[in-house]
Amino acid sequence: MEVHIIMKAFVVNHAGDSSALELVDRPMPHADATHSVMRIRAFGVHRYEVLTREGGSPSVHFPRVLGVEAVGEVAATAPDSGLKVGAHVLTINGGFGRAFDGSYEEYALVPNKQLYTADYQGSWTDFAQYPETFSTAYGALQSLRLAPHDHLLVRGGTSAVGLAIIKLAKASGYQVTATSRKAARLAFLRDAGADEAVQDRDGQLQTESMYAGIIDLVGATTVMNSVAHINVGGTCCMVGLLSGEWVMHEFSPFDLQNRYLTTYDSGFADQQLINAMFALINAHHITIPISKVFPFTDLPAAQDYVMANPQIGEVIVTTD
Ligand SMILES: NC(=O)c1ccc[n+]([C@@H]2O[C@H](COP(=O)([O-])OP(=O)(O)OC[C@H]3O[C@@H](n4cnc5c(N)ncnc54)[C@H](OP(=O)(O)O)[C@@H]3O)[C@@H](O)[C@H]2O)c1
Structure with missing residues (x-):
């Protein structure tokens, strides 16, 4: 029984x-x-x-x-x-x-x-x-195929995933810029490890800088503005939907202009990714x-x- x-x-x-x-x-x-x-x-x-x-x-x-x-x-x-x-x-x-x-x-x-x-x-x-937040951050970072010292921008840097990306990216040797919509939070992002913090105002990055890769956590409303800040040959990875908008309206593939657009889903995690991620976390005491x-x-x-x-x-x- x-x-x-x-x-x-x-x-x-x-x-x-x-x-x-x-x-x-x-x-x-x-x-x-x-x-x-x-x-x-x-x-x-x-x-x-x-x-x-x-x-x-x-x-x-x-x-x-x-x-x-x-x-x-x-x-x-x-x-x-x-x-x-x-x-x-x-x-x-x-x-x-x-x-x-x-x-x-x-x-x-x-x-x-x-x-x-x-x-x-x-x-x-x-x-x-760690599980969902860091595996997403780690997987998204890998998808950008960055070279050592490349410059990365994290859009939505104050989110839990955003903070995890900042920490993992710095431990991996990249230069990191992170964003918040709120000017009052930019100092927090620098304290969290970002080399630079930029405001994201009305869906526009408040900078002229270009990046080797961008991870966009805000989503469909900002992703083409992110792509516009990527060097030719670089990648924008959309991971989040903080804006609540799932669908890109009026998307023209030619606007990519020899840059790559991808997404990352935490369902792609496997034991190998978890092992590599915890090796980096433990080596750098990342929280x-x-x-x-x-x-x-x-x-x-x-x-x-x-x-x-x-x-x-x-x-x-x-x-x-
Ligand atoms: N693809 C995947 O497998 C996967 C896995 C995990 C998470 N995600 C996604 O990743 C994103 C982040 O998740 P999380 O749990 O880390 O989030 P979270 O910690 O709850 O994010 C909070 C931050 O979101 C920002 N925010 C809130 N509303 C916003 C809006 N309307 N527009 C722009 N920014 C806004 C705020 O930043 P400021 O006020 O400082 O701007 C806030 O600090 C979510 O969209 C989530 O769905 C995806």
Whole structure:
């Protein structure tokens, strides 16, 4: 007879404000040949999860447990999975919290192929700043194929991903300029490690400078202005949609003028990328600010806090 252990989960049954996150009792999932049970210890809360909760993601159907990333331990796994019970693991994207239930629960069923180990010795809360935010930052940086000492611009530098890019890029030896819409935040960006900070006003970079590569986190509304600041042969990688705009209107491919435009999706992460990323993080002791830590039961308040954005940094929820 199968024993059902009860756990807590935040389920979204219908689109709505943060009260649509309903805390319920559910049976803990069971591992099978291709999926392990992960005990969720901590995770970052992200604005695109809020947009999904509001019904803004056409590919996500309710009821759903949201949450696209987590750190935790393997709680149960098949004997030949290659994973060990108790191993510290992280998971990112790949349908987690979107096509199937994600991290907003105490135990999650995760495909074995998207459970990654990491060489990291810090607390669960500190560990939780890395999976989605840093793997996106690291992958986007690789996509630019920069040479040592090349000049990079990070558009949306005060976002968690933006800060991670600044730190990883400086550790990789690049020259870094970062942007904020707010003049009052430019000093913060320099303190965070950027060589230079530039204002992004009304979708226009307030500089005449050109760059070998740009990572644009603001999205469709600014990307062609970013391309206009790239050297011939350089690359602009669009990673974020902070502007809330998904689609580029009146795009003319000839405006690229021998420069490259690409995107990066965190679903491309694999164990090799995670290993290389933590090697760089550990060698340079890289962290970004954690603006606030919420207990699991306060998850709706954590989502509201992310959207209010009173402070720069990652918002973490812990189940401990
Ligand atoms: N492609 C992927 O796989 C992937 C993975 C992770 C994240 N992302 C995307 O990356 C972006 C950053 O994520 P995050 O979690 O790091 O964000 P975050 O920390 O919540 O970003 C907060 C920052 O966004 C800026 N911002 C807010 N509204 C804006 C607007 N309307 N226009 C321009 N900037 C605005 C603000 O900067 P200022 O006020 O200082 O200008 C604020 O400091 C998001 O769009 C997210 O969806 C993509």
